[in-house]
Amino acid sequence: MDCTCCISPKRRRLLGTMAALAGGFASGLPNASARANATVKGKSIDIHAHYYPESYCELVGSDGDKFGGKFTCDASTFSFQTPAGGLGPLPLKFIRIDERLADMDASGVDVQALSLSVPMAYWADRAFNAKLATTWNTAASAVHVQHPTRFVVLATLPMLNAHDAIDELERASELPGVSGVYMGTNINNRDLDDPLFEPVFARIEQLDLPVFLHPQQTVGGARLTDFYLSNLLGNPFDTAIAGSHLILGGVMDRHPRLNVTLPHAGGALPILMGRIDAGWNVRPETRRLAQKPSSYLRRFNYDTVSHSGPVLDFLIKNIGIDRLVLGSDYCFDMGYEQPVTFLDRLELPPEQKNLILGGNAAQLLKI
Template identity: 80%
Template sequence: MDCACCVSSKRRQFLGAITALAGGVMAGVSATAAQAASTITTGVTRSIDIHAHYYPESYCDLVGGDGKKFGGRFTCDASSFSFQTPAGALGPLPMKFIDVDERLKDMDGSGVDIQALSLSVPMAYWGDRAFNAKLASTWNDAASKVYLQHPARFVVLATLPMLNASDAIDELDRAAELPGVRGVYMGTNINNRDLDDPLFEPVFKRIEQHKLPVFLHPQQTVGGSRLADFYLSNLLGNPFDTAIAGSHLILGGVLDRHPELQVTLPHAGGALPILMGRIDAGWTTRPETRWLAQKPSSYLRRFSYDTVSHSGPVLDFLIQNIGIDRLVLGSDYCFDMGYEQPVRFLDRLALPPEQRNLVLGGNAAKLLRI
């Protein structure tokens, strides 16, 4: 690619460091992991951000390289980069999405001890099967290397090539053994297929067997041209798509078929919690939903919810109606619709210390086995 960032000295230094890490890190994994474990101080709650996006340079290069034949494009300059793919476009985004050193500075400045790294739009659900699998494995390998370099600061939420169930299971089995992987990241829909589609049933079964939590994120959201203005595709499309995904997991029987499956909804559950009374009313009157043995609202505690709501009263609603133990810290790093100071945002809730510590990191530590 002929973009400025791809020939910069900073990029060469980055690639050199990764090459050195790949060549020598495995020999020191045990010592590094032990060092990370020794940083845990009994009685001190570490802040854990479960909603933090990362674009490895190897992933970006793949989108702009092999991805060209599928309509992918990656461009960048000294300060920003952009994606364009059949699954969506994004950017310009700041380079600190890629630069781990800049990320660590931001984490220190915002009081975040640990980030759970995840991919975001355009995810990995495009191209053919082989390219889809390559996108996922490239991201997972790169994120795991970041964990190995900074095991006290990061964990990894693996992405899967969900266009084919067998490919997704193969990558899940492989990624589950990678250092730092603590969960699975998934779109609220997969190439416009909802999550109760039979295609994904064996994948959820295997995820449940691995005892890995699933974290959802909106992509290819509903609304089309009606949400094109005023950034409504994000402001409304994202929370609506989260509500649709959660509803399909409930009404489509996914949560019943997989009773041990743990799912975290982004953006404080989107529109789902506030609309649950209406969904319950439909369950009592409409034959399309009445087959469900329990009312839909009884499933709300099957989900966890991040704090990216931009509203203290919304989070109070979740705490009062679902439970303090289901709320986890999130920032949506480092999108402009996220929090620059996710820890400070908790101060809006006026929680007693023990409850604040649960949201700050206690709940996430249990979920992610940290």
């Protein structure tokens, strides 16, 4: 689907290849020397930044039409609609890399980890979901090749078919700039401890790639329709549900080297962990774990998109500053225009602030 009103001219394919960037590290305490080296670089790394490539937009609006996908745009905005939900109108700087770079410079962000938000690759048939993921990953990698010091890639996978997801994982992990995997807090309303996803998590763990989650098709239904509660409450609740399934469903036990980052500062999960621990003490449904649920909190990383300094202070005190990574939710209205200066309210010493700004993410993403 051509959309000359909003898309810049086709990018030229660049020749050459680069070694794949593999991210992630085993759970446990951080390596002090590695973190010190990362901090010395002083780069700010935004791990929660969304991107919609031209080729992906065109695909949703053309071949995706028979599955209920639509893509429209005008001189300044674009919109999506799919059976899994819609977005928009959104600003065109989601698509235009030059405008994105200008925003990054203005906000003090040196590097963005590009990711696909709703609609992800979970809403059509098997072949088209795979094509969506391949198209997005290839296009995002091309942006890294054009700007290797400014962007890395969190690959998307067609998670509704494990064979296809692993095939695309193998292919995408060799693309320039791919440093991790991005997926929904649920996959077309399947929770992440569903046996369907077990072989995918196993291969991700083998490749030592970090996983980053983002809410989609959130809980609440019609009760969250008003007041934008589908986002204000639905997103943090869905993150808490995803984290709980990863813990209580045994995914984190079965994959001890799996490294997962929760969006929106972990959503409701950290603040409710005392209640979940209480349930573990008295409810047989939760007793498949050898350790209490709160002991798994350090298995996760947490972005800074909390909109609350006290929430980040709580995470630092109760989980650890080495588990916080910078995020902006670029460029949604519920994100940060100034993710770097937001950290000023924490009153941290420079070395600790630098860990959140980029040191922790550099370790996580191997950059």
